[in-house]
Amino acid sequence: MQLAQSYGLTGWVENLDDMDSVLCQVQGSEIAIRSFLSKLDSNDRWIRIDSMEKKQIPLEYHEHSFSVRGY
Numbered sequence: 001m002q003l004a005q006s007y008g009l010t011g012w013v014e015n016l017d018d019m020d021s022v023l024c025q026v027q028g029s030e031i032a033i034r035s036f037l038s039k040l041d042s043n044d045r046w047i048r049i050d051s052m053e054k055k056q057i058p059l060e061y062h063e064h065s066f067s068v069r070g071y
Contacts, residue, residue: 009036
């Protein structure tokens with residue numbers, strides 16, 4: 001959440017029931033999204049990503065912030 005906010009992205013993140021997977025949806029400028037994904041894919045000591053699937057989806061105009069779902 002903090003990383004997405006630092007790039008000015010909107011959307012959400014949610015831990016899935018399998019306890020290993022995370023689903024994340026982000027919106028923002030192309031350069032901000034690319035920077036966000038690049039940072040996620042780097043060797044950060046707080047997270048480990050084994051694989052990442054990316055796809056473009058329709059814009060959700062009602063989103064104005066980034067949140068954590070399920071809390």
